[in-house]
Amino acid sequence: MAGALTTVLSGSVIYAMGGLVATMFGIAGLYVYLNAPFLAMMQILIYVGAITILIAFAIMLAGPFYKRPKEWTSVGKFIAALIVSIFSFFMFFSFIMKVSWNEGKGVFNLATKDIGRALFDRYAFPFELISLVIVVSIVGAIMLAILSKGEK
Amino acid sequence: MTGAFLSCNLNVYLFMGLFLLCCGILGVIYRRTLIAMLISIELIMNGAGLNFVAFNRFVSPDGPDGMIFTLFIMGIAAAEAAIALAIIILIFRKYRSIESAEMEEMKD
Numbered sequence: 064m065a066g067a068l069t070t071v072l073s074g075s076v077i078y079a080m081g082g083l084v085a086t087m088f089g090i091a092g093l094y095v096y097l098n099a100p101f102l103a104m105m106q107i108l109i110y111v112g113a114i115t116i117l118i119a120f121a122i123m124l125a126g127p128f129y130k131r132p133k134e135w136t137s138v139g140k141f142i143a144a145l146i147v148s149i150f151s152f153f154m155f156f157s158f159i160m161k162v163s164w165n166e167g168k169g170v171f172n173l174a175t176k177d178i179g180r181a182l183f184d185r186y187a188f189p190f191e192l193i194s195l196v197i198v199v200s201i202v203g204a205i206m207l208a209i210l211s212k213g214e215k
Numbered sequence: 216m217t218g219a220f221l222s223c224n225l226n227v228y229l230f231m232g233l234f235l236l237c238c239g240i241l242g243v244i245y246r247r248t249l250i251a252m253l254i255s256i257e258l259i260m261n262g263a264g265l266n267f268v269a270f271n272r273f274v275s276p277d278g279p280d281g282m283i284f285t286l287f288i289m290g291i292a293a294a295e296a297a298i299a300l301a302i303i304i305l306i307f308r309k310y311r312s313i314e315s316a317e318m319e320e321m322k323d
Contacts, residue, residue: 079251090264090265102286143244147244148241149237159229159233178286181279197290197293200295207301207305
């Protein structure tokens with residue numbers, strides 16, 4: 064939670080990225096508590112390994128941040144955002160408190176093998192679809208880079 | 216002690232996901248640079264994934280459906296981060312700034 068707050072409130076983008084890493088590790092720990100160690104592993108691999116490195120490269124490519132003024136200048140905007148966030152928080156809070164989820168006490172002990180089997184059994188079509196989405200996004204990113212170089 | 220508290224209560228995970236969602240909303244509205252807004256969107260997606268796994272653990276423990284949805288969310292987040300960062304770098308090359316308040320001239 065402290066990582067999430069650091070992510071949102073810190074002045075520099077580099078510190079925000081550090082906060083994102085802390086948040087990802089915290090969520091991975093929560094996945095371990097939820098008996099999903101495979102998901103914790105994938106969380107650390109994908110977010111800490113891939114997305115954070117991507118964001119770091121973007122920050123480094125997008126120029127010097129330390130020369131710009133700090134982001135604390137717009138107090139009114141911060142207050143508006145805080146109002147929206149707190150309003151949504153209490154709305155969902157009352158929703159969570161009102162609904163009683165019937166929590167089953169079943170044993171939840173799924174191995175990674177079950178995830179893989181369900182991934183290729185019931186969810187084969189979404190699996191292929193998301194691979195297609197990732198390929199299209201990679202090709203789109205490369206095309207954006209090439210087109211921008213052509214414009215220059 | 217905290218381990219037992221964490222492993223037998225659904226509401227803890229719901230509140231954590233809700234907190235991540237609210238932090239993400241706050242960041243998207245408040246932050247001025249596009250990269251920070253992208254990081255906040257990642258926070259929102261992680262809150263959703265945490266809720267999926269928590270419901271899978273506590274409400275329907277007979278099948279890995281929520282875990283698979285969380286894996287899909289991770290894949291979508293990766294693709295979205297790649298595209299968004301490419302667009303951000305493109306915008307930076309064109310306008311020499313990545314602040315979203317200065318983007319009004321994008322409309323033409």
